[in-house]
Amino acid sequence: MEPGGRILVADAQPLVREGLKALFGVMDGVSVVAEVSSGGGVLTVCDRARPDLLLLDCCLPEKDGVLLARLIRARGGGERVLILCGHGGDCLDPAVAAGADGLLLKEADHEEVRFAVRSVLAGGFFVSPSVAGRLATRCRQGWALEDRRTGGWEALTPREREVLHYVAEGFRNREIADLLVVSEKTVEKHRANFMAKLGLHSAAEVRAFAQRQGLPLRLRDHLVEKG
Incomplete structure (x- = not known):
């Protein structure tokens, strides 16, 4: 059985939110329990709706997705966090450093979005393939640092x-x-x-x-x- 869960969608663009809700609406076991257009109220909505996964735009007004990921991790919550990013994955490094569980490019097709959500809900880490090479390089550098x-x-x-x-x-x-x-x-x-x-x-x-x-x-x- 594929992993399901409750999702909070945070994106400033109504078209993006509607598209994601439509996509998740046909996925078994997945439901959108809240949506927000800015980062200011995400933590409050999260406490009320208790989602399993937060899908956060990295460019949210008030509090961006990367800052929110850091705040969520700092308070010790168990919510999974998947960052939505445009601009060729420019927020990859900040998202990983903030403790996000993955990064999904906005150019991703429906199949990639579904796979990313299922992977993160199952406890995995997902990065869009087009920027995965950069992450591998960062990991190798990090392991070398840890060895020292x-x-x-x-x-x-x-x-x-x-x-x-x-x-x-x-x-x-x-x-x-x-x-x-x-x-x-x-x-x-x-x-x-x-x-x-x-x-x-x-x-x-x-x-x-x-x-x-x-x-x-x-x-x-x-x-x-x-x-």
Whole structure:
């Protein structure tokens, strides 16, 4: 069964929003639960509509998609974020650095849009093929930098490793605190410590680091619900 989910569409152009809603309307298990034309109210609408995926235009007025991705990651939410970008993918680097789960060019055809949405909803990372080569280059550069860092995984305490693993799986700070039976402030401290030691700046970078360490990552929806 293909992964489904609730989507928030944020784009300043009504034609783009209508086109995306029409496309998602014929996809099984996918529904648009909210749409906005500017970035100012996205977080409020997100809290109310509780989407699984935010599709954010990188050029939204008030707060652009990249800034919103950073804010969403900073508050520890589990929402997936897919950035919509024109201009040949100029916002690729900022989007990845902000912790977005993918970047979709506005020139993409319907099949690519559907594949991107399904991939990100399933917990994957998607980048439009025409800019994927640039991302591969950035990854190689990033891994070379990480290889030069001292300590790495071995420098983390056992608790920091536990918190890192949960963050990589998409858990919020509050949820991690419940699982580890500690305060949320304690989780925040461990999270800040391991990110500083490893030079990581977003949940996407934590996830990528965990994958390179070979940690078994599961989607939150596949885990037993906490009582």
